[in-house]
Amino acid sequence: MQQLRGNLHLLKKLNQTRILDFIRKQGPVSKADIAEGIQLTFMAVSKLINELNEIGILRVQGVGKSSGGRKPILYDLNPDALYVIAIDLSSEDIKLELVNFHTELIAQRHIPAPPDKEPASYIKIIAESVRQMVADAKIDDTKLIGIGVSAPGPINTHSGEVLFPPNLPKWEIVPLQHLLQEALNIPVKVEKNANLSALGEKWFGVGSDVDNIIYVLLGDGIGGGIIIDGVLYKGNQFGAGEIGHVTIDHNGPRCNCGNYGCLEAMASSIAVVKRIQKELLLNGGKSHSYPANEQVNITAVMKALSHQDELTVRVIEEASYLLGIGLIGIINSFNPQKVIIGGNLPQAYPKMVEIAASVAKTRVIPVFRDKLNIVPAALGERSAIAGAAALILEEIFTLHLT
Amino acid sequence: MQQLRGNLHLLKKLNQTRILDFIRKQGPVSKADIAEGIQLTFMAVSKLINELNEIGILRVQGVGKSSGGRKPILYDLNPDALYVIAIDLSSEDIKLELVNFHTELIAQRHIPAPPDKEPASYIKIIAESVRQMVADAKIDDTKLIGIGVSAPGPINTHSGEVLFPPNLPKWEIVPLQHLLQEALNIPVKVEKNANLSALGEKWFGVGSDVDNIIYVLLGDGIGGGIIIDGVLYKGNQFGAGEIGHVTIDHNGPRCNCGNYGCLEAMASSIAVVKRIQKELLLNGGKSHSYPANEQVNITAVMKALSHQDELTVRVIEEASYLLGIGLIGIINSFNPQKVIIGGNLPQAYPKMVEIAASVAKTRVIPVFRDKLNIVPAALGERSAIAGAAALILEEIFTLHLT
């Protein structure tokens, strides 16, 4: 392949991606619509469309209504033109999805994580499952353009290495991209789950109408993904988005990261669990929702929450308040169009987002108040895997000049 | 003029700007150097260079050393090709600079702000001074390509309006860009001072070697400018960078913004002054450095600081600590390559940056620690006006595809 230069190839590629992205967003459209929509001459569009149609990337999707002239021929992405595999792996399980060019789900698998949690075992299981899934779906495997992988961070996106993920102690430096690429012979891209959740919501969820997004992933820890001008912002060492580690009380409790009073140490689901444990101890361990002989963990908390256990609700609402406090600084610094909040806790208890939003709304810089938009994630647990698919599809629909 | 489209003009413009930017950064270079440097064919470069040379944008700057072949002809930006005016206006004064294409200072003026502080008076004074300055410098005024203006925020960069700046109560909605453009008939761009300080340090100061920068302006308030991938990030409502309003103590003192425990309420120079006032009262107002009959203001504090007054030093060092705390969250969220700290207080007391840096360094996520880079601003009070010049020069040296 040639190197990326400021040449005619680039120009063509630019216009191609602009056309494809326009079609993706607008559905079946005519050449004239496209020319109008992306400000290119009709002829340039016509030529490119004909080419894309001949290759099979596009297909004719009937004719549209005339508004006083020849009926327009409508073009659409050919769903069978390309396929993408998305993978979401965690310490507990592995999720796989096969997605077509229309971003429709063709097949999916859920597999428990290998008991030994060794990287090699993960790779083996993934490779097998992918091969099976592709075979079962009877896909022409030359049409598989890539695999997007969501993994627990930190990740060096450039080298495709996962670096000492806290939840997978046996993983040290794992060249995940390289290993999967070798095993399956398909291009692989790896990105951390919080970032891909953000990307997923941008492509398929509540972020589709905006370009500057902060995604907050409130799980065991609190992570985040930042999208600026429609593009993931990764930061200097691929570490951007660690919004769990903003200080909201510099005299607060110690956090795993070494700092004191981090948002994560006070409002993550682990912090909530700890808090409940502590209060139970103070109360002498008496509670209907938390039998003395059972462990207090996130599952138990979720269960108690479903019964609206008073203690649980109170602790979570306190966490919601603190989340709101943490968001203030982030909103004032970034001035995003939308803040999207996902993760197990807010999903189980939607009021969490409401509370955080109302706290943030009363305390954020007045000018930002009116247009402040704090919303729950739309895709739930699928955000990350949807983002993994988007990570690959992005290559076709957007051109990054760098 | 034609509309901007993904066409050949765009391609040419792209390569032109890449070439000019390369020359700006690398100094006198040969065509071969450029071709190598920006990954374009020698021929494409040769043609563009010849063109730019003929128009007078470039000039031949002698010949270089041969490394075993024909001596290269070295090209350089022609300093006399273009001129830019930069303006920095505040409630106290107006600074003007005339800068050539080499970003060398040709002329400058300092004028006190008009006593009535009315927008119209500002415009009148500025217009007159600019005309004078240009006339005195004997510049061909067709070569003046634009005026960059640094003003107190908030500013709608798009419309060029300054919106209710706190320090200029008589200014409500002032269409500064429009007014100056009318008065002087030269393209004008307006941007808030913190953002331009960031841009100034990126172009001419300590930020020149990096692309992801947080600039902290610690003055009466605490503002900031964010540069991502070399480009100013403005946020949704042009409000990004209000890093003075991150919460570092959610039970802290009330801030002007309505929130509690903002960094600005605890570490800005106003906060420092207030704190000193308070402590003096508690001590019965006795102090060598703060005579009872004089007002305690920032000037007095600076003076006391120069005598290393104990109370003053202590309060400022506390503020430095809090600044460090505030930076933690920002660094963990953005993972910038460099944090640049400017403003009157850190400039007067460089140890402030050291203290903040060391606090942040011990508390930031361990992975970020090694490459953490917190440095004082290099341009001092000139950051903003330098940025104002860069704001205009940017149009020539970078191409924004949007």
Add this chain to the structure above:
DNA sequence: AGATATAATTCAGACTATAATCTAATTTAG
């Protein structure tokens, strides 16, 4: 002095977007 290396020029060619003109199909006015 001759071989080799580097820089720049010349000229022909490939590719992309544009512009003007034409064909086809359909609606709308009368």
Add this chain to the structure above:
DNA sequence: CTAAATTAGATTATAGTCTGAATTATATCT
């Protein structure tokens, strides 16, 4: 029902940009 107007699309010629090979110019190295 017919003709004019409208819209979509095709054809052809053209201009502009980058590319590539061959050539010229100039230095260094042996």
